[in-house]
Amino acid sequence: MNPADLSSGTPAASFQSVFGPLNLDGEVPLATGGDRHIFQHPHMPSLLVKVMDMRARAVYLEARPFKRWYKQYQRESAYRVYLNEISEYVTTTTRPSGVWQVPMARILGVAQTTLGLGLVVEKIRDGEGNIAPTVADLARQGKFDAALSAQLDEFFDDLADAHVVMHDVSASNIACGLNADGKPGLYLIDGFGVLPLIPLYAWSKRLNRRRIRRKYAEMRASLARRLAAPAG
Numbered sequence: 001m002n003p004a005d006l007s008s009g010t011p012a013a014s015f016q017s018v019f020g021p022l023n024l025d026g027e028v029p030l031a032t033g034g035d036r037h038i039f040q041h042p043h044m045p046s047l048l049v050k051v052m053d054m055r056a057r058a059v060y061l062e063a064r065p066f067k068r069w070y071k072q073y074q075r076e077s078a079y080r081v082y083l084n085e086i087s088e089y090v091t092t093t094t095r096p097s098g099v100w101q102v103p104m105a106r107i108l109g110v111a112q113t114t115l116g117l118g119l120v121v122e123k124i125r126d127g128e129g130n131i132a133p134t135v136a137d138l139a140r141q142g143k144f145d146a147a148l149s150a151q152l153d154e155f156f157d158d159l160a161d162a163h164v165v166m167h168d169v170s171a172s173n174i175a176c177g178l179n180a181d182g183k184p185g186l187y188l189i190d191g192f193g194v195l196p197l198i199p200l201y202a203w204s205k206r207l208n209r210r211r212i213r214r215k216y217a218e219m220r221a222s223l224a225r226r227l228a229a230p231a232g
Contacts, residue, residue, distance in 0.1 A: 017043040020112035030131045046180040049118040052078045082119050084193030092164045102162045104188045124175035124187045132177025155186040156216045160209040167195045169215035
């Protein structure tokens with residue numbers, strides 16, 4: 001979080017202004033993922049709020065009867081994803097790994113909102129303070145160059161060194177911009193956390209590294225096809 005957002009004596013520094021209740025009614029999401037909407041935090045420019053899209057979740061489960069059956073016994077319901085992400089963030093940012101700072105958007109906690117429980121996270125931004133583009137965005141804009149390619153190689157090496165478990169290795173889950181401290185780089189913003197019932201990749205750093213390399217190679221191949229496709 002930007003220290004300027006926490007200046008003493010201002011209303012923005014109150015607990016309620018950060019963790020809610022937050023009024024998101026009528027707000028337009030900055031982005032929408034498979035099961036969540038991402039909003040600008042209404043009081044903190046350096047923060048975002050991720051809120052579950054219950055309608056999209058219902059559609060997803062409707063087509064998967066077995067998953068719908070066993071998920072009814074999960075007390076956390078749709079919000080289990082928050083626990084997965086918080087657990088992965090805490091695990092990978094507190095264990096010695098040789099990586100000075102794990103390249104992930106930081107998680108602050110959960111907040112009550114008018115759209116349900118929200119996950120409060122660091123906003124990765126561009127130079128104007130807007131939400132930063134993802135690697136997928138940059139590829140679509142024709143801005144995927146040799147420098148970004150090398151940066152991406154180093155980024156995935158750091159994730160493997162830090163033993164970050166990812167369940168969705170996608171160019172859409174990597175933001176390219178400035179963190180709340182103003183440090184430029186690539187940052188993992190989604191798609192991490194342990195999902196399988198038998199968490200092999202959480203148990204074995206070696207197996208996790210091999211999986212990251214394989215999924216990264218698939219991602220690079222997909223980006224190469226996108227870059228080679230004719231514009232139109």
